[in-house]
Amino acid sequence: MSFPHLTALTFDCYGTLIDWETGVIAAIRPLLLRQGITLPDDEIITVFQDIDGALCESPYKSYRDVLTGVVEGFGRRFGFHVGAADREVLVSSVASWRPFPDTVAALQVLGSRYRLAIISNIDDDLFAITAKQLRVKFDVVVAAEQVRCYKPHPVIFEEALRRLAVEPRCIAHIAEDVTEIPPARRLGCTTIWVRRHGRSARLLTEAPDLEVPDLNSLLFAMGANG
Numbered sequence: 001m002s003f004p005h006l007t008a009l010t011f012d013c014y015g016t017l018i019d020w021e022t023g024v025i026a027a028i029r030p031l032l033l034r035q036g037i038t039l040p041d042d043e044i045i046t047v048f049q050d051i052d053g054a055l056c057e058s059p060y061k062s063y064r065d066v067l068t069g070v071v072e073g074f075g076r077r078f079g080f081h082v083g084a085a086d087r088e089v090l091v092s093s094v095a096s097w098r099p100f101p102d103t104v105a106a107l108q109v110l111g112s113r114y115r116l117a118i119i120s121n122i123d124d125d126l127f128a129i130t131a132k133q134l135r136v137k138f139d140v141v142v143a144a145e146q147v148r149c150y151k152p153h154p155v156i157f158e159e160a161l162r163r164l165a166v167e168p169r170c171i172a173h174i175a176e177d178v179t180e181i182p183p184a185r186r187l188g189c190t191t192i193w194v195r196r197h198g199r200s201a202r203l204l205t206e207a208p209d210l211e212v213p214d215l216n217s218l219l220f221a222m223g224a225n226g
Contacts, residue, residue, distance in 0.1 A: 003172065003222050006190065008115040008139070008164050012151070012175035013122065014097070016194050017107070017215075018130055021045050023097035027089050028074060035080045045199060047077060056121065056150040063123045063144060067091045095129050100196070106215035107136040109224050115139040119160045119173070121150045140164055152179045157187055174218070178204045194218065 014020040025044050032039060039047075051073035055066045067090040075082035110116060117140035120127060124143050131138075142160045144150045151157070161168055168188030173180060181191045182205065193208040194215065212218045219225040 003190070005170055006114065006172050006222075007170045008117060008166055008172075009110060010117040010119050010140075010157075010160055010164075010171060010173045010184075010189070012173075012177055012180055013118050013120040013127070013130065015176035015196065016174060017099055017103045017134060018097050019100050020097050021197065023093050024048055024090065026096070027093035028071075031071070031074070031082075031086055031089060032078070035078065037078050037080075042199070047074065049199075051077070056144075058149070060144075060148040060150075063121060063126060064091050067094075091126075094126050097130065099133050100215070102215040104133075104135050106219055107134060109219055110222075111136045113224055115164065115166075117160050117164060118142065119151065119156055120144065151177070152183045154183045154186065157183050157189075161187060161189075172209075178206075178208070181206050181208050192218065 011017055021041075025041050028044055028048070048070055051070045052066060055061065055069045055073075061069075068087045071087055071090055072082050107116065116136065116138050118127070118138050119142050121144045122130075123145045127141065127143050140160055140163045142156055142163065144156060147156050147159050149155050157173070161171065164171065172190040172192055173184035174192045174194060175181070176194050176196050178193055181193065184191050185206065190210075191208040192210045192212065195211055195213055210221060212221055216225070
């Protein structure tokens with residue numbers, strides 16, 4: 001594809017730039033093992049996503065509360081009591097969620113050519129922890145806490161576009177989660193799916209404008225690897 005019209009890129013953070021799955025697995029597995037429960041990685045992530053998705057529905061609650069609710073949800077799902085010390089295990093783990101190996105270098109290259117924005121299902125204070133690891137300045141950061149709703153609700157995308165103050169046709173939204181393709185496309189943005197693990201493919205309803213396996217491939221596709 002050719003992207004001469006693009007001047008800004010909006011990014012999903014967790015899953016696209018940050019490897020939250022490895023962080024969640026590392027936090028949840030010891031809790032399960034103490035209960036004698038052994039689950040493969042894929043099942044831990046699927047259960048997490050099922051519980052997380054339901055908790056992100058209206059009425060709005062902070063993502064900190066969503067994460068504690070996910071831990072409690074694992075307890076209900078597998079029949080064990082979650083003690084006070086374990087309720088915060090996912091919240092505490094956010095600081096250990098690391099960028100993918102290609103993230104920082106790719107952001108630095110893209111940041112020299114485009115305005116960069118984050119649209120994320122997160123609280124401001126939790127993203128502040130992550131932002132230090134990304135080592136690039138974002139022109140706009142829209143966290144769910146600011147608009148009191150979660151993706152794929154269109155309001156969070158609309159707020160990002162309002163703050164960028166450029167025509168939607170000049171923006172590409174880049175995400176691992178395919179449920180973000182429809183709302184970004186409805187607003188007139190180019191959509192790019194970074195298919196890291198492919199787990200979200202089961203939710204695919206609309207094809208993106210571009211699919212890449214990682215950010216290095218995105219740089220190549222956008223002619224930014226030279």
